[in-house]
Amino acid sequence: MIQTAIMGHGVVGSGVAEILLGHSKLINQKIKDDINVKYILDLRDFNDLPYSDKFIKDFNIIANDDEIKIVVEVMGGINPAYDFVKRLLLSGKSVVTSNKELVAAKGDELLKIASDNNANFLFEASVGGGIPIIRPIAQCLAANEITEIKGILNGTTNYILNKMIVDNMDFESALSLAQEMGFAEKDPTADIDGHDASRKICILASLAFGKHVCPDQVSTEGISNITLNDVEYADSFDCAIKLIGFAKKVKNGHITASVKPMLVSRSHILSDVNGVFNAIMVSGDSVGDVMFYGRGAGKLPTASAVVADVIDCAKHLHSRKYINWVEGSNDYVITTDEKVRLYVYIQSNEYNMLCEQFTTLFSDNTWHIKNDYKKEIAFITDKDYESVLMKKINSIKCDTFKVMHTLF
Amino acid sequence: MIQTAIMGHGVVGSGVAEILLGHSKLINQKIKDDINVKYILDLRDFNDLPYSDKFIKDFNIIANDDEIKIVVEVMGGINPAYDFVKRLLLSGKSVVTSNKELVAAKGDELLKIASDNNANFLFEASVGGGIPIIRPIAQCLAANEITEIKGILNGTTNYILNKMIVDNMDFESALSLAQEMGFAEKDPTADIDGHDASRKICILASLAFGKHVCPDQVSTEGISNITLNDVEYADSFDCAIKLIGFAKKVKNGHITASVKPMLVSRSHILSDVNGVFNAIMVSGDSVGDVMFYGRGAGKLPTASAVVADVIDCAKHLHSRKYINWVEGSNDYVITTDEKVRLYVYIQSNEYNMLCEQFTTLFSDNTWHIKNDYKKEIAFITDKDYESVLMKKINSIKCDTFKVMHTLF
Numbered sequence: 001m002i003q004t005a006i007m008g009h010g011v012v013g014s015g016v017a018e019i020l021l022g023h024s025k026l027i028n029q030k031i032k033d034d035i036n037v038k039y040i041l042d043l044r045d046f047n048d049l050p051y052s053d054k055f056i057k058d059f060n061i062i063a064n065d066d067e068i069k070i071v072v073e074v075m076g077g078i079n080p081a082y083d084f085v086k087r088l089l090l091s092g093k094s095v096v097t098s099n100k101e102l103v104a105a106k107g108d109e110l111l112k113i114a115s116d117n118n119a120n121f122l123f124e125a126s127v128g129g130g131i132p133i134i135r136p137i138a139q140c141l142a143a144n145e146i147t148e149i150k151g152i153l154n155g156t157t158n159y160i161l162n163k164m165i166v167d168n169m170d171f172e173s174a175l176s177l178a179q180e181m182g183f184a185e186k187d188p189t190a191d192i193d194g195h196d197a198s199r200k201i202c203i204l205a206s207l208a209f210g211k212h213v214c215p216d217q218v219s220t221e222g223i224s225n226i227t228l229n230d231v232e233y234a235d236s237f238d239c240a241i242k243l244i245g246f247a248k249k250v251k252n253g254h255i256t257a258s259v260k261p262m263l264v265s266r267s268h269i270l271s272d273v274n275g276v277f278n279a280i281m282v283s284g285d286s287v288g289d290v291m292f293y294g295r296g297a298g299k300l301p302t303a304s305a306v307v308a309d310v311i312d313c314a315k316h317l318h319s320r321k322y323i324n325w326v327e328g329s330n331d332y333v334i335t336t337d338e339k340v341r342l343y344v345y346i347q348s349n350e351y352n353m354l355c356e357q358f359t360t361l362f363s364d365n366t367w368h369i370k371n372d373y374k375k376e377i378a379f380i381t382d383k384d385y386e387s388v389l390m391k392k393i394n395s396i397k398c399d400t401f402k403v404m405h406t407l408f
Numbered sequence: 409m410i411q412t413a414i415m416g417h418g419v420v421g422s423g424v425a426e427i428l429l430g431h432s433k434l435i436n437q438k439i440k441d442d443i444n445v446k447y448i449l450d451l452r453d454f455n456d457l458p459y460s461d462k463f464i465k466d467f468n469i470i471a472n473d474d475e476i477k478i479v480v481e482v483m484g485g486i487n488p489a490y491d492f493v494k495r496l497l498l499s500g501k502s503v504v505t506s507n508k509e510l511v512a513a514k515g516d517e518l519l520k521i522a523s524d525n526n527a528n529f530l531f532e533a534s535v536g537g538g539i540p541i542i543r544p545i546a547q548c549l550a551a552n553e554i555t556e557i558k559g560i561l562n563g564t565t566n567y568i569l570n571k572m573i574v575d576n577m578d579f580e581s582a583l584s585l586a587q588e589m590g591f592a593e594k595d596p597t598a599d600i601d602g603h604d605a606s607r608k609i610c611i612l613a614s615l616a617f618g619k620h621v622c623p624d625q626v627s628t629e630g631i632s633n634i635t636l637n638d639v640e641y642a643d644s645f646d647c648a649i650k651l652i653g654f655a656k657k658v659k660n661g662h663i664t665a666s667v668k669p670m671l672v673s674r675s676h677i678l679s680d681v682n683g684v685f686n687a688i689m690v691s692g693d694s695v696g697d698v699m700f701y702g703r704g705a706g707k708l709p710t711a712s713a714v715v716a717d718v719i720d721c722a723k724h725l726h727s728r729k730y731i732n733w734v735e736g737s738n739d740y741v742i743t744t745d746e747k748v749r750l751y752v753y754i755q756s757n758e759y760n761m762l763c764e765q766f767t768t769l770f771s772d773n774t775w776h777i778k779n780d781y782k783k784e785i786a787f788i789t790d791k792d793y794e795s796v797l798m799k800k801i802n803s804i805k806c807d808t809f810k811v812m813h814t815l816f
Contacts, residue, residue, distance in 0.1 A: 019551050019694060030550055124548060130695035132540070132548030140532060140540030142438055143427050143715030269701065272680040286427060286712035287538035287702065293677065294698030304694035307551030322438055322723060 001034045002314050003067040007059070007084060008075035009042040012098050012125070015303025016072055020310070021051060027307070031314045038068060063087055070313045072306055073097040082106055089113045089121060094317070096309040098125035098302055104199035108212035108327045120321050122309035127153065127200045128278050130301030131294035135312075137207055137282060138323045144284030146208040146249075150407070151280035152273050153200040153245040153259075155296040156184045156191035157223050159276045161241055161261075164231045166274075171226060183276055193222035194243065194259040201245035204280065205257050209249060212328035213257055219335065221260040230345065230402065233378035236369055237343070239263035240271040244407065254334045263343045263380070263406040270407065337387045341406045347376035348398040361392045380406060409442045410722050411475040415467070415492060416483035417450040420506050420533070423711025424480055428718070429459060435715070439722045446476060471495055478721045480714055481505040490514055497521045497529060502725070504717040506533035506710055512607035516620035516735045528729050530717035535561065535608045536686050538709030539702035543720075545615055545690060546731045552692025554616040554657075558815070559688035560681050561608040561653040561667075563704040564592045564599040565631050567684045569649055569669075572639045574682075579634060591684055601630035602651065602667040609653035612688070613665050617657060620736035621665055627743065629668040638753065638810065641786035644777055645751070647671035648679040652815060662742045671751045671788075671814040678815065745795045749814045755784035756806040769800045788814060 004020070006013055020027070020037050028034050039062055040046075040054045059080075062068055071088050073095055075081050081102050085095050090113060097103065103110075103126045114121035124134045137146070152158050156178055163174035175192065178184035190196045198220040202213045223243050234241045242264045247257040264271040269291060273279040278296025283289050295301045312321065348354040355370065358377050362368075368379035381389050393403060412428070414421055428435070428445050436442050447470055448454075448462045467488075470476055479496050481503055483489045489510050493503050498521060505511065511518075511531045522529035532542045545554070560566050564586055571582035583600065586592035598604045606628040610621045631651050642649050650672045655665040672679040677699060681687040686704025691697050703709045720729065756762040763778065766785050770776075776787035789797050801811060 015694075023551060023553070026553060027551065130692075131698050132544035132700075135548050136540035136544055139720060140543050140713065140716050142719045143431060143435065143712040145431070145434060269677075269680055272677055284538075284712065286423075286708040288706075288709055290539050290700070290702030292540075292698070292700060295696050298696075300694040301696055304551040304692065305548065308548050311550045312547060319727065 001036055002069055002317070003036055003038045004070040004072065004310060005039040005041065005062045005068050006037060006072045006074065007041040007062070008073065009040050009044070009046060010074065010076070011299045012302045012306065013040070013042070013072070013074040015299040016074060016306050017051065019300070019303050019307045027311060031311055033314060035310065035314055038065070059084055063091065068093060069317055070094045070096065070310055072310060073099055074306065075099070076101065078102055078105055085110060086113060089117055089119050092117045092119050094120040094313040096122045096306055096313060098123070098306050100126040100196070100199040100203060104202040104215050107203065107206055108325055111324055115320065115324065118320065120313050120316060122313060122321065122323065123203070124309050125302045125305035127203050128280060128292065128294065129296045129298060130305045131278060131280070131292050131296065133204070133280050133292050134207060134323065136292065137204070141282065141284050141287060144286045146282060146284050148248040148283040149201070149204050149208055149280065150244055150246045150270070152242055152270060152278050153197040153280065153296065154191055154243060155276035155278055156188065157197070157243045158273065158278070159183045160192070161223060161226065161243065162274050164226070164228060165235065165240055168228065170228050171224065192224050194220040197243060197245045197259045201247050201257055201259060205247035205255060206325045207323065208282070209247070209255050210325050211332055212325055213247070213255070213333055214328060217257065217333040219258040219260070223261050225402070226261055230404070233345065233369060234263045234343070237263065237367065237380055238266045239406065240266060242270060242273070244270070250334065250336050254332060256336050257333050261404055263404055265406070265408040268407055337385050339383050340386050340389070341383050341408060342381045342386070342389050342393070343378070343404040343406055344381060344393055345376065345378045345402040346396055346398045347374065347400045349375060350397070351375035354398055357396050361396065409444055410477055410725070411444055411446045412478040412480065412718060413447040413449065413470045413476050414445060414480045414482065415449040415470070416481065417448050417452070417454060418482065418484070419707045420710045420714065421448070421450070421480070421482040423707040424482060424714050425459065427708070427711050427715045435719060439719055441722065443718065443722055446473070467492055471499065476501060477725055478502045478504065478718055480718060481507055482714065483507070484509065486510055486513055493518060494521060497525055497527050500525045500527050502528040502721040504530045504714055504721060506531070506714050508534040508604070508607040508611060512610040512623050515611065515614055516733055519732055523728065523732065526728065528721050528724060530721060530729065530731065531611070532717050533710045533713035535611050536688060536700065536702065537704045537706055538713045539686060539688070539700050539704065541612070541688050541700050542615060542731065544700065545612070549690065549692050549695060552694045554690060554692050556656045556691040557609070557612050557616055557688065558652055558654045558678070560650055560678060560686050561605040561688065561704065562599055562651060563684035563686055564596065565605070565651045566681065566686070567591045568600070569631060569634065569651065570682045572634070572636060573643065573648055576636065578636050579632065600632050602628040605651060605653045605667045609655050609665055609667060613655035613663060614733045615731065616690070617655070617663050618733050619740055620733055621655070621663070621741055622736060625665065625741040627666040627668070631669050633810070634669055638812070641753065641777060642671045642751070645671065645775065645788055646674045647814065648674060650678060652678070658742065658744050662740060664744050665741050669812055671812055673814070673816045676815055745793050747791050748794050748797070749791050749816060750789045750794070750797050750801070751786070751812040751814055752789060752801055753784065753786045753810040754804055754806045755782065755808045757783060759783040762806055765804050769804065
């Protein structure tokens with residue numbers, strides 16, 4: 001009998017309890033032992049549940065119980081989760097979490113503590129909900145040098161963008177609908193401003209490239225400035241606008257990392273990832289591109305990933321999983337000047353002058369759409385260094401302009 | 409120092425040697441030990457290779473060397489691979505293979521022998537080349553009851569179908585091109601007749617549902633009967649024709665399993681899997697649908713999956729991975745009569761009569777295309793039991809007809 005505890009009985013926590021208690025036969029068959037949920041820590045009362053006798057309000061009961069070998073942390077947020085997890089790992093208990101904020105902020109430190117205390121710290125559910133991604137990167141692609149990771153890491157923003165593309169809704173209406181459907185929170189900032197995706201690309205980059213990346217090192221841009229106009233121009237260029245998390249190895253042991261809306265060519269499979277689905281594409285030197293796709297959030301998908309980690313911990317109570325990365329550094333994540341194609345939107349009441357500037361700087365051969373009525377031009381530049389392109393774009397005299405990266 | 413041997417120095421075997429020898433620093437960091445390739449078994453001579461001193465021609469040298477802990481079997485075929493692998497597992501050596509024929513035919517027996525002798529038998533590379541799929545099903549989705557698996561499991565046929573769809577090539581020309589490009593073998597039977605996909609769905613179904621499935625239990629149909637005509641009608645119905653491997657839990661502990669060309673709706677993400685790429689969609693009761701995508705074949709992708717298994721074996725020299733399934737039975741795989749939509753093509757020189765029959769049996773409301781000039785009708789039936797639909801279709805008097813399943 002392996003004793004476990006769950007900290008937090010919110011959406012994911014109740015899903016974890018549901019699966020651990022409801023699928024116990026299936027699980028026990030797999031590990032040839034029994035997993036028992038001894039405690040559930042939550043400050044709220046849940047008297048009506050069939051397992052209400054398991055609820056406790058004092059963290060110390062878990063920390064001081066030597067029988068407890070595995071603890072699930074699904075409270076979310078940095079505090080008090082960080083202190084709790086640290087204390088548990090220091091006492092040799094293994095911890096499984098879905099808390100991306102915690103892993104993105106403190107992953108390196110917690111992995112080291114786990115390693116020093118012969119415990120496991122697993123977090124498959126922190127990225128992509130139920131989509132297997134952490135273990136495949138760490139184990140299945142272990143023979144590869146990973147060169148790049150890019151993906152649609154946030155279901156809420158993908159749902160909103162999809163509604164704009166398919167149903168011609170504007171951003172505000174699509175956001176309201178997402179909130180009604182339960183796909184966006186009341187305060188949707190973390191999703192629409194890209195912070196959620198930023199935490200996830202931190203975790204993926206840390207794991208794939210071996211050094212910790214913090215969210216404040218990731219250049220992060222959300223989707224709130226995307227207009228129906230942009231969506232329509234993108235469509236004319238046979239592209240869909242997607243919020244893409246991106247990380248890549250560059251020279252001298254550095255990496256770049258960003259979260260930003262991009263125009264993704266419809267011939268790229270990431271453009272076909274719709275609704276609340278997530279997809280993560282990993283490029284390895286041997287395997288080429290592999291992609292992992294599924295629901296990136298939701299109670300049971302996320303909970304099932306947590307429980308898979310619990311099962312793995314139970315199978316490895318006395319050995320260490322080889323998920324690891326080391327401390328990062330300030331100069332580790334850099335910005336580079338690479339050859340790119342940019343999407344550019346320019347508008348000016350001095351439309352003739354605008355057209356002249358466009359032709360002079362980019363030539364009429366550039367893939368472009370002119371809207372004489374709205375006095376605006378949208379175009380996709382030829383491939384060139386970003387600095388060169390931005391210098392040209394910044395020199396255009398116009399009333400408004402917008403630039404987005406592309407993925408062809 | 410962990411001593412290993414590679415049996416077979418063909419395409420995959422040479423890739424395994426290349427990665428194990430070329431990436432040794434990366435690999436040794438991960439396992440904190442050294443993996444050494446002590447022998448390479450091949451009957452041919454490779455005197456010009458920098459590692460030519462490792463080649464041997466006698467299997468007994470490997471079998472009798474107690475230092476060898478892990479053996480890679482990449483010879484292919486059932487014999488002598490089966491005898492060799494069995495003997496190695498019986499002596500407690502772990503075996504890693506990419507040999508889908510062997511795993512599909514003898515997986516249950518070899519897994520049992522491995523288990524009885526505290527050794528591991530791993531075969532990540534046997535399905536989907538470098539795409540992580542075996543370990544994600546066994547571990548990441550461990551908290552799920554898997555209900556269905558479907559996917560594009562063969563890159564050669566997907567390449568051919570894609571050429572027919574995109575470039576309007578007929579089957580024969582697309583096959584020739586695939587052979588020229590090295591995507592199809594000289595004797596392409598195993599690919600185009602669906603046998604390769606059939607072996608892979610056997611392995612996936614055995615793993616996901618827990619009982620061994622043999623290729624002769626899988627209803628298997630290839631793509632050689634697909635015409636440009638079919639491809640064009642499919643396109644008119646907003647579908648792409650794909651060779652789909654399929655396995656599903658049905659009632660009373662039975663499953664169904666098949667390989668057949670299907671019309672896949674363009675709104676389904678499997679329709680976007682093009683060229684030599686593979687994709688496998690797994691449905692679990694908690695996670696919903698997750699999909700794994702990448703190059704399904706090729707030297708380095710496949711070899712990198714083999715090496716990932718070698719690394720896993722090295723990490724688990726004294727413990728067992730929980731990949732397992734039990735012996736199958738004759739009545740385990742059944743055919744069921746379920747509600748489906750079928751694609752039907754009918755042609756007759758008695759065209760008026762054909763049209764009348766169509767209207768009588770299926771009504772003009774059915775989604776259909778009439779070609780008066782060619783005297784043919786293609787249509788997608790409404791959803792009904794397959795037996796009911798087939799009875800109607802079989803009653804149509806026509807010169808030729810064709811039926812395909814659909815995936816909407």
